[in-house]
Amino acid sequence: MICDVCGKRAASLFDRVVENGKTLEYAYCEACYTRALKEGIAPSEAAKERIARKGMECGRCGTTKEQFESGLFFGCPDCYRDMREVARAAIARLQTGEARAISSAFDRKIPKIAVEKSGFKTADECTAEELTRDAAISSRIRLARNVEGRSFPRIMTAADMGTVDVIKGAVRAAEGIFDARILTMSGLNKAEKKLLLEKHLISLPLANNDSCGAVIIEKGDSYRISVMVNEEDCIREQCVADGHSLRCAYEKLHAYDLALMRELPIAYDREFGFLTACPTNVGTGMRASQMLCLPALERTEAIDDVLKTFGNLYGLTVRGYFGEGSGASYGMYQVSNSRTYGISEKETVELVISAVERICYLERVALEKLFKEHKTPLLKGIRDSYGRLAYAYSLTLPELLEKLADVRLGVILGELPVKNMAVINMLIERCITSPEITTGGISDEERCIARANIVRKLITEEK
Ligand SMILES: [Zn+2]
Numbered sequence: 001m002i003c004d005v006c007g008k009r010a011a012s013l014f015d016r017v018v019e020n021g022k023t024l025e026y027a028y029c030e031a032c033y034t035r036a037l038k039e040g041i042a043p044s045e046a047a048k049e050r051i052a053r054k055g056m057e058c059g060r061c062g063t064t065k066e067q068f069e070s071g072l073f074f075g076c077p078d079c080y081r082d083m084r085e086v087a088r089a090a091i092a093r094l095q096t097g098e099a100r101a102i103s104s105a106f107d108r109k110i111p112k113i114a115v116e117k118s119g120f121k122t123a124d125e126c127t128a129e130e131l132t133r134d135a136a137i138s139s140r141i142r143l144a145r146n147v148e149g150r151s152f153p154r155i156m157t158a159a160d161m162g163t164v165d166v167i168k169g170a171v172r173a174a175e176g177i178f179d180a181r182i183l184t185m186s187g188l189n190k191a192e193k194k195l196l197l198e199k200h201l202i203s204l205p206l207a208n209n210d211s212c213g214a215v216i217i218e219k220g221d222s223y224r225i226s227v228m229v230n231e232e233d234c235i236r237e238q239c240v241a242d243g244h245s246l247r248c249a250y251e252k253l254h255a256y257d258l259a260l261m262r263e264l265p266i267a268y269d270r271e272f273g274f275l276t277a278c279p280t281n282v283g284t285g286m287r288a289s290q291m292l293c294l295p296a297l298e299r300t301e302a303i304d305d306v307l308k309t310f311g312n313l314y315g316l317t318v319r320g321y322f323g324e325g326s327g328a329s330y331g332m333y334q335v336s337n338s339r340t341y342g343i344s345e346k347e348t349v350e351l352v353i354s355a356v357e358r359i360c361y362l363e364r365v366a367l368e369k370l371f372k373e374h375k376t377p378l379l380k381g382i383r384d385s386y387g388r389l390a391y392a393y394s395l396t397l398p399e400l401l402e403k404l405a406d407v408r409l410g411v412i413l414g415e416l417p418v419k420n421m422a423v424i425n426m427l428i429e430r431c432i433t434s435p436e437i438t439t440g441g442i443s444d445e446e447r448c449i450a451r452a453n454i455v456r457k458l459i460t461e462e463k
């Protein structure tokens, strides 16, 4: 028998109470029995209270239903098990939108083999590969994981620590997959943190977690895989890849994820899947996202329809990448899955891929429309922007992004000396991650000049 007070330890003491003519039996472990007496309450009262609260609090970390509902964060993996109904209701409320395959309405035959044609190709002449190559900038997979028996980082106490074991496990899992380097937040200075933030290798909450935050990154310059320890969840794995390569990023990260599960007791539940601090991530714990450049949809004012359609119908989130809500998105959008429950990891990847292909198709249709209806202003904007970048002395990031949207369209239309979109993608990456620009200690003015140097070189020398 299990103790009626803690619901964990074996009971060794028993008690019978008569209440309203009914005989009730309670069982206690020694610890709970003596604690109740010490606190001056009858052990049966403690048991009754506890039974009444069943399903409304976590026996391990003490998080209550009320606490959860005020912030939507659970305290530890056991919260899901002790408050199953609460978790079910939250998931039903938070994870809305149908996670279904994109088909029928958007189904059209994207040719498998490229049409031979020089210059501008219409949407119907492009293969999916051509469409995405011209609009997809980068792909990213993130997996949230936690460890059995440990609280989630936001309520972690000294008793839960053992961070070193988690880091060690996460590093061991990297063996044979990537060359791991550990950086603890307490060991980094402000400038170093800023650099990692700009490269999206750490998040702001992690940067501020000096007590137990750490990041494991790949040695060298590629930083494809990174692992945050003690961010919102104990472990957040991430893999980034260029262009339209979600499948490739997923495969790489999945290999690491499997190794991680061999090294650490990752919190998993048969009903809920991977257990995460916030139920918006429970299930796969996965966020598959792709950054897209969609200037034509933005200029033809069709972007809002696209955001709505893909957002509501397919359980996806499509939003401006820069300055959310400010309207200044520079044509850059991020498409990601919003559901993590009731869908598998592979299905999630395929869902985002098919959505991206449809969105890129619509972007090309919008460009055809622009070209047909506003040819002169379109081509003028493209040439002006190219000229500005090719002769830039100094460039702010917003100005660069604004001009690049034009230049991308110019590359697609075959109107510029630059013929290869990879050059433009490289330029975006260098301008956000290049050491000349991101190293601390240089002024904004120097940064803008360094940025202009990189841009000028890339677009005039590499064709
Ligand atoms: Zn007990």
Ligand SMILES: [Zn+2]
Pocket: 058, 059, 060, 061, 062, 063, 074, 075, 076, 077, 078, 079, 080
């Ligand atoms: Zn708990």
